[in-house]
Amino acid sequence: DIQMTQSPSSLSVSVGDRVTITCQASQAINKYISWYQHKPGKAPKLLIYEASNLDVGVPSRFSGSGSGTEFTFTISSLQPEDIATYYCQHYDELPMYTFGQGTKLEI
Amino acid sequence: QVQLQESGPGLVKPSETLSLTCSVSSGSISSDYWSWIRQVPGRGLEWIGSIHFGGNTDYNPSLKGRVTISIDMSRKYFSLKLNSVTAADTAFYYCARSGGGTFFSWGQGTLVTVSS
Numbered sequence: 001d002i003q004m005t006q007s008p009s010s011l012s013v014s015v016g017d018r019v020t021i022t023c024q025a026s027q028a029i030n031k032y033i034s035w036y037q038h039k040p041g042k043a044p045k046l047l048i049y050e051a052s053n054l055d056v057g058v059p060s061r062f063s064g065s066g067s068g069t070e071f072t073f074t075i076s077s078l079q080p081e082d083i084a085t086y087y088c089q090h091y092d093e094l095p096m097y098t099f100g101q102g103t104k105l106e107i
Numbered sequence: 108q109v110q111l112q113e114s115g116p117g118l119v120k121p122s123e124t125l126s127l128t129c130s131v132s133s134g135s136i137s138s139d140y141w142s143w144i145r146q147v148p149g150r151g152l153e154w155i156g157s158i159h160f161g162g163n164t165d166y167n168p169s170l171k172g173r174v175t176i177s178i179d180m181s182r183k184y185f186s187l188k189l190n191s192v193t194a195a196d197t198a199f200y201y202c203a204r205s206g207g208g209t210f211f212s213w214g215q216g217t218l219v220t221v222s223s
């Protein structure tokens with residue numbers, strides 16, 4: 001099974017910060033990496049799919065990149081409404097969906 | 108954009124069957140895949156399984172044998188049944204529309220507690 005190691009698990013941030021979260025796969029994987037934002041009591045929200053594609057309506061301060069075993073999610077300038085937990089997720093054709101452990105952003 | 112809403116009992120006894128329904132509105136259920144994901148409180152997300160609108164199903168091997176996902180196209184909902192539950196199955200359960208390896212839309216989730 002492919003393991004997804006997401007880091008850091010938590011991050012102390014300030015408004016305006018550039019935030020970077022990493023997901024490392026246990027072996028080289030395909031492009032099917034997605035990133036989600038999850039706020040308590042709310043439905044998780046898709047931000048990025050296929051590693052770097054922004055979902056419709058998602059602000060351009062969010063971006064994703066990477067290939068092989070290392071994938072990165074970036075918020076270019078953190079806004080107050082971005083305080084949430086973020087998850088990466090990988091899909092392979094078994095099929096199997098695997099999530100990272102999550103990164104909680106805290107002011 | 109499609110809206111999803113989970114419903115079902117919030118409390119299930121050990122060894123019994125957990126049953127949840129996801130209602131689909133503001134969109135068609137006649138395309139894509141429809142999935143269930145869960146999150147044990149304080150832990151990460153776990154994919155449970157998915158059903159194609161045509162009826163084909165895929166399940167997480169760790170839960171295979173206990174899980175059944177079905178779909179009712181006419182009533183626009185899909186369902187999850189997880190049998191022989193234990194306390195380890197206590198979690199928030201989410202339904203989602205999926206396709207291309209991504210969960211596009213999610214419900215708000217429902218907490219199911221397994222306890223006698």
